[in-house]
Amino acid sequence: MENLILCHPRASSGQDPSQAIIVKCEVPQTIPNDHVLLEVDRFGFSANNVTYQALGEATHFRYFEFHHIPEAEGVSSKTHGVTPVWGFGTIIKSTHPKVHPGERVYGYFAPARYLLLQVSPDVNKYAFFVPRPHLPPDRRPYNQITRCAQDPLYDPSPTAEDLTMLYRPLFWTSFWCEDWLNSSNYKGGSAQILISSASSKTAFCLAYLIRKRNSLQGSSTRRVIGLTSTKNLAFTKRLALYDDVFDYESSDTSLVRNLAQGHWIYVDVAGNDALNARVRDHFRVCGDSELVTCISLGLTNVSASTIEPSSASWGFGSEAPQGDDPKLEHFFMPEWLAIRKQQLSVSAITQMQKEAWTRLMSDCGTWGVSLRRVCGPDQVKAAYEEIVRCGLAPEDAFVWSLCGETEECGSTAKL
Template identity: 30%
Template structure:
């Protein structure tokens, strides 16, 4: 019998949290018990909570009574196994709850990975059900584990956005506008675009207090505070990738560029409490970007090996830069997890903070 410590969030009020203990019972044939070592918590995970009902993020690690477990990315050790293909003591990387333990049912096992075949996870995209077996994972570097947890999911989203928009010739745009330019996903897109689409002008939009930090990254051609959007040349054909989820800011961009805004891409919701978007905004209708669908599409197009090679090449160039963007902050225990979550939810975390947590 294993008791898991779980960090729970109220689905109806994201400010309400509590710790709970769950008896996971005995493993049945085919299952393994993961002891969760550490996970990253970023604004991206806040987005999972904000759109938890709409995008079914609460369904990955279900609980009862109106509470949910926010999915995170991190590392775990196989603490017990009743699966002949998975040995105790093995380490994995993948999609985890904010908990101390998780029971999964490995299937489609290869040397480098397996899927959780638990029935409740099958309706969700397979990207989220995949666990990398670190002993045979070419992307694994023990010295960069914290950076992988912090950046790999965000990098993948940004890699896919860049690939998609580049293949569309940026919809005829000359400038790429990125809100929440201080966010880790924003940084990632700027770096990937700089490396793979140097012809597109990269404009980072951020709060006035973060302008100096964002300029210091050297990732953007220009950095503009939100209240200075009106100073941008509205005649320049542009696309916007909105990581912030702030309806007022996005409306201002749409109304300023109007017909010269060629595409509007919705990704995240770092400003989770200001998501309302005016009904009468100018320009194109914003379109939600769901990264897992693009993973499947590119994999089908390039084949698994071709997709992995393209991602791997971009990741190798990315991670060397990313190490210099954040300070890793390691915190342990339920109180620390709660305090960190509250800081991120309120938007008060420094853009240099890279939180690695454990319960």
């Protein structure tokens, strides 16, 4: 069997990191003990994956160290990296006594046809884990391979699997950030939240969760304002998840006029230093409004060609000096989740997540996101190159597969 894997040049190699390369290699016929070989049926691709690629060599994140890259002509682990993706697959071989062929699984995969993974001794009916001792312990959520048959959030329908790949990784970052702000009464529980890159899934899922908590509590405790680009303004307003939305270009005057009195928390999803400086300037001229903290939740404005490999080395609760107060704090979901696991039982966390996910699956159909399925190596490579040229529209979502080329996989559907 022939394997195919999508990879990209490392920025440190001096090559163009925006190139897409499909590497061919043989699938091992014999696999080591305590390993599984799975066929990756399909995987999601979004702005989140562009961020993974951009931070592939970043000291704190190290996304290129989750999966091995095959050695091939002109390609090696020193010159190229594999950008992780969230996807579904089926185990076709197993040498671990507790994991069986035929199982449907979901996890943090390589964009490949086939994937060989080691299985740690920590196996339960819900999941097994890939041992990655070279990475920090807080990466454990990324090492988990979910066994779909026992996953309380799993729905086997194709549409539900598509939604899972597109929303589940981003949604939990937003979910735990909102949980952190609410459960800790952070910074005195500021009632106004300003969010940049408001058209991104991470941002509008956070807005959705804040509004959902307001609704469930029968109050309007927190007001949420979005900032986005002019081209994404109409889509962001149609979401109806923000109390108001401003575009970056006019926000200098519009935002100042509309800043309510009181304390504000700014959640930076864009990762744009110039924009962050402008936001601070807005609050300096608003004497009745105070910006109490800036929280970094994403880097939607970075690309593999614009970030230095060492420019993003931070952790949860750390503060990066920006020259002006308040400083930028960086939220990293696995680290907060580790704290919550000390405060709550596993069953309580599971129930929280199940209730939130069920509501999301019911509500997200009104958001106007279209799904584009792409199958086959040439088609996937072309789709990636199109994203490099044209960018990603917020209403577009992608599900890719390197297995086969079917009519169904080339379709577009409304989610």
